[in-house]
Amino acid sequence: MHKKYPEPIVIFMSLNLDKIAATLSGLEEEIIYKMINRIQFRHNPAIYQSEQSGFTPKEEYSLFDLRLRYQEDMDSQFGRFSVPEERPYFKDLSPARRPVPPVDSELHLVDIDGVNLSEEVRAAYLKLVPVICPEGEDGHYGSSVEHDIMLYQVIMRRIHYGALYIAESKYQQNPDQYQSLIEKKDAEGLLKLLTREEVEIKIYQRIKHKVEEIQKDVNTSLRILLDPQICADFYKNTIIPLTKKGEIRYLLQRFNNEVYL
Amino acid sequence: MHKKYPEPIVIFMSLNLDKIAATLSGLEEEIIYKMINRIQFRHNPAIYQSEQSGFTPKEEYSLFDLRLRYQEDMDSQFGRFSVPEERPYFKDLSPARRPVPPVDSELHLVDIDGVNLSEEVRAAYLKLVPVICPEGEDGHYGSSVEHDIMLYQVIMRRIHYGALYIAESKYQQNPDQYQSLIEKKDAEGLLKLLTREEVEIKIYQRIKHKVEEIQKDVNTSLRILLDPQICADFYKNTIIPLTKKGEIRYLLQRFNNEVYL
Numbered sequence: 371m372h373k374k375y376p377e378p379i380v381i382f383m384s385l386n387l388d389k390i391a392a393t394l395s396g397l398e399e400e401i402i403y404k405m406i407n408r409i410q411f412r413h414n415p416a417i418y419q420s421e422q423s424g425f426t427p428k429e430e431y432s433l434f435d436l437r438l439r440y441q442e443d444m445d446s447q448f449g450r451f452s453v454p455e456e457r458p459y460f461k462d463l464s465p466a467r468r469p470v471p472p473v474d475s476e477l478h479l480v481d482i483d484g485v486n487l488s489e490e491v492r493a494a495y496l497k498l499v500p501v502i503c504p505e506g507e508d509g510h511y512g513s514s515v516e517h518d519i520m521l522y523q524v525i526m527r528r529i530h531y532g533a534l535y536i537a538e539s540k541y542q543q544n545p546d547q548y549q550s551l552i553e554k555k556d557a558e559g560l561l562k563l564l565t566r567e568e569v570e571i572k573i574y575q576r577i578k579h580k581v582e583e584i585q586k587d588v589n590t591s592l593r594i595l596l597d598p599q600i601c602a603d604f605y606k607n608t609i610i611p612l613t614k615k616g617e618i619r620y621l622l623q624r625f626n627n628e629v630y631l
Numbered sequence: 632m633h634k635k636y637p638e639p640i641v642i643f644m645s646l647n648l649d650k651i652a653a654t655l656s657g658l659e660e661e662i663i664y665k666m667i668n669r670i671q672f673r674h675n676p677a678i679y680q681s682e683q684s685g686f687t688p689k690e691e692y693s694l695f696d697l698r699l700r701y702q703e704d705m706d707s708q709f710g711r712f713s714v715p716e717e718r719p720y721f722k723d724l725s726p727a728r729r730p731v732p733p734v735d736s737e738l739h740l741v742d743i744d745g746v747n748l749s750e751e752v753r754a755a756y757l758k759l760v761p762v763i764c765p766e767g768e769d770g771h772y773g774s775s776v777e778h779d780i781m782l783y784q785v786i787m788r789r790i791h792y793g794a795l796y797i798a799e800s801k802y803q804q805n806p807d808q809y810q811s812l813i814e815k816k817d818a819e820g821l822l823k824l825l826t827r828e829e830v831e832i833k834i835y836q837r838i839k840h841k842v843e844e845i846q847k848d849v850n851t852s853l854r855i856l857l858d859p860q861i862c863a864d865f866y867k868n869t870i871i872p873l874t875k876k877g878e879i880r881y882l883l884q885r886f887n888n889e890v891y892l
Binding site: 388389392396399400403407410423424425426433436437440441444445447448449450453467468469470471509511512515516589591592593 | 649650653657660661664668671684685686687694697698701702705706708709710711714728729730731732770772773776777850852853854
């Protein structure tokens, strides 16, 4: 006798600001740890060259793109992309093989894929690898690409979670001003309204501090260190700008949109 | 024009004791972080019940075993199990689709699968989940099982890496005494010779301290805390005993074995 599969549960995603901040902070640490794991291996540029995966039969994709594709195809079958903040890079993935309970998220999304910055994140990630990793080849292609995809996926989650939930919570705090800019499709005005420079500066400082703390007892003769400034700069030049780009995209599609997803 | 796929590189795995200790310490932190990630979700017992995955078409496996199988099948195609310390639970996985460079590891293994404790680790893992997670259901089956497999895999790596490399380095430090016990197939004598209680106690203390340090600034109203004692006990009752079981298995198959893998 097996127990019955339980009734679908509606997952409640709160817009509580402290909860959003705690989630973002947890993702920050995951990004740092996964970055530290990746840089224990060299850049291994062959991983990123198309047709050079070494796969039999031969594949057009790079080893990086192949791993991303296999990972996303598996994730898709398990229902990951039924969640708004989990977006795929590849478009032609296998369908979900299991029902995923509806998420009561307070988000206003016409299309679950209304905000998908995977192309931008992938391009930024590929630029990041040679900046954080020791240069050259060490032959650890399998481990490198495994850590690549784990790191890429958590950066993706951080950016999309931020884009959707921060934007919606800011809107709810100040609906009139946001609504008027949204109606005028004023992307620049939205960027100005949602930017809080003093908060951003605190984030960069916190990240530098976290990277330093996490590595403070590391044996530097055996482990490669992550430069705290480079990690903070990645937030400054990539994660925060892409999050804001996503926030604007979310807000612009919110116009006249009464669909709750 | 694409660059040629580089010539296979022989990966050198050093038996340097400091390097082994540093790797084990890194895996320790990965285990702690992944445990903390998993316990943000409830136990969700439905995940572990066979035939209850909710998959269409229906699958005999539990959602946990399905995820493990998909993950291992992907990993196998990327060549993960060509590495001695990466062992699969499932036996009938797809073959590797890419050549993996030979590892010059100083290990003496007749069969790459000569030490495979996946059944023991899986059973211990399934017992661990209800001990560390808040009880009951929250509907986050997809995320829970994703974190499950990440945590299970790093525990596996820790145990097998330890079993193989610690055993070989201990043997090399004291070959005569080990060889005589191996020839007598004296598992109990081997257990006694390789056990260093004072080192083990230091490990448990270090783990407790790491769990406390990692969580010291956590907002407890938003994040579930990992009990440092439970984590140390998991090392004491599972990880260390299974590592030693693996060490003995490795040493016993080392008899008259001149094959370097």
